Amino acid sequence: MSTKDDILFLFEQGIKAANPEFLFEDFWKKNPGLEQTFNDQNKKLFVFALGKAAYSMAMSFSHYFPVNKGFILTKYGHLPSEKLKMREDSIWKYREASHPILDQNSIDFGMEVLKILKELGSNDRLVVLLSGGASSLFEVPIDGYALNDLVSIQDQLLRSGKTIQEINQERKKYSTVKGGKLLKELNEELEVFSFVISDVIGDDPNSIGSGPTFPSRNYFILGNLSRSIENIVFEATNLGYKTKQISDTWTESTKETSILIEKEFLTALESPEKQIVLLGGEMVCPVFGNGLGGRNQEVSLRVAILLDKHKVNREWAFLSGGTDGTDGPTDAAGGVVGNQTISDLKAKHWDPIEQLENSNSYPILKDVDALVMTGPTGTNVNDILILLVDSAKA
Known part of the structure; x- marks a missing residue:
């Protein structure tokens, strides 16, 4: 996979x-x-x-x-x-x-x-x-x-x-x-x-x-969220990921969260192993402009922008999603981004930073197949944020 x-x-x-x-x-x-x-x-x-x-x-x-x-x-x-x-x-x-x-x-x-x-x-x-x-x-x-x-x-x-x-x-x-x-x-x-x-x-x-x-x-x-995080750790270990759990009570802003994820990404690159970094909670996300999105989509876009600056020869992915299946006033649970997301956005003539400033993450992530679409899940235990970094190539 x-x-x-x-x-x-x-x-x-x-x-x-x-x-x-x-x-x-x-x-x-x-x-x-x-x-x-x-x-x-x-x-x-x-x-x-x-x-x-x-x-x-x-x-x-x-x-x-x-x-x-x-x-x-x-x-x-x-x-x-x-x-x-x-x-x-x-x-x-x-x-x-x-x-x-x-x-x-x-x-x-x-x-x-x-x-x-x-x-x-x-x-x-x-x-x-x-x-x-x-x-x-x-x-x-x-x-x-x-x-x-x-x-x-x-x-x-x-x-x-x-x-x-x-x-x-x-x-x-x-x-x-x-x-x-x-x-x-x-x-x-x-x-x-x-x-x-x-x-x-x-x-x-x-x-x-x-x-x-x-x-x-x-x-x-x-x-609650702790149970969900524990299950992800168990399944990730079975897939061979070295796991790191930061918090299941995270309440910082989407901007501060993206900066933390960038730091964790750079730390993960220091090891050749494939790794997972887990974070859970409910981020703060002030709304600017008249765009459409939610806190999970916004932090995904922020992470994509920050990590794209680091041109690395290792596959990575970041997902932030609401466990209820909805993020803000949208039908998406959140966003999932990776190495190619920013390139794909620019190829579609989107300016990610400009759209971010208008709180307009939903339409641009949708345009590059970077939304997490689960539909209503039948439960609700906050948000789950996952960073995966693949192993270094020999």
């Missing part, structure tokens, strides 16, 4: 490790007592699945326990088309709303599910399946805030380059369901359990999906 084949395979293995099916399987093995609780049929089981991984989490959970009723609220394009078309069946209601900025559906469906949840009582058991993206998908605003107000606020926050923790802290101020407020809306006799896939650095429950059901006693984190 080529270096590009290897890097796409390894990214895929990172996503696979965060699949809800595997996460629940491991969780129930480690928590047999809790599994027994859910096998108790004395209470009706209602499942509210919320976030980009909502559908796959709901289906995985229902493989283990009989769900009486459920509500799935996820991002546009993340439901199977037949489910979206039917909108509901005997058990589930299927709904989609907007991400990363909310829309009217976020509020309408937020109010719809809240009304249902308020009707649950002591004879019911509520399971909340939470994943990244929930903050914009599920909203019931406080009095005095209309949709246009919230859209304007969120757009400014996302363009500011603030961290997701800072953004979600602001979101809580105008919400009646974020920051544990959802629990306060429910019957105090209702038994509530939360199972979470973390897309937040440090797995802070206050920040994951803006914490609608935290703090609470029955709150469990199923999976």
Whole structure:
């Protein structure tokens, strides 16, 4: 396989490790007592699945326990088309709303599910399946805030380059369901359990999906980025790569990240072995101009520009991708670049630096087949960045 084949395979293995099916399987093995609780049929089981991984989490959970009723609220394009078309069946209601900025559906469906949840009582058991993206998908605003107000606020926050923790802290101020407020809306006799896939650095429950059901006693984190990075290290070692893991809590800017990758690239060249450098987290990416892209595509373009300066006789590849399969407001998970990327861009009459200054990475990477296209993955555990450097030729 080529270096590009290897890097796409390894990214895929990172996503696979965060699949809800595997996460629940491991969780129930480690928590047999809790599994027994859910096998108790004395209470009706209602499942509210919320976030980009909502559908796959709901289906995985229902493989283990009989769900009486459920509500799935996820991002546009993340439901199977037949489910979206039917909108509901005997058990589930299927709904989609907007991400990363909310829309009217976020509020309408937020109010719809809240009304249902308020009707649950002591004879019911509520399971909340939470994943990244929930903050914009599920909203019931406080009095005095209309949709246009919230859209304007969120757009400014996302363009500011603030961290997701800072953004979600602001979101809580105008919400009646974020920051544990959802629990306060429910019957105090209702038994509530939360199972979470973390897309937040440090797995802070206050920040994951803006914490609608935290703090609470029955709150469990199923999976996170560390698990995905570990699986990539395992698979890369099997492929013969010497591995180096820098961090799985990376929060620097795309510019600073690209400079780090350049340094790691030069260090890797000092050894003849084939090598992998791994980084995970959620980069900061202020938006300039009116271009189209995302933080993973931008850092890929930045790395391509920096590494192209070093004309080396060794094959290399760099990939940065969102494990949810989407990067910013695009249909790409991220970007994958290599030795020929800048030459290919110039052959297509693109000026990479000019496009970078306009935050316009998507169309130019697309033009040279340098986008990572996975489609919705059914999970969401931050971003994975991979640098591969092939062995030196004899």
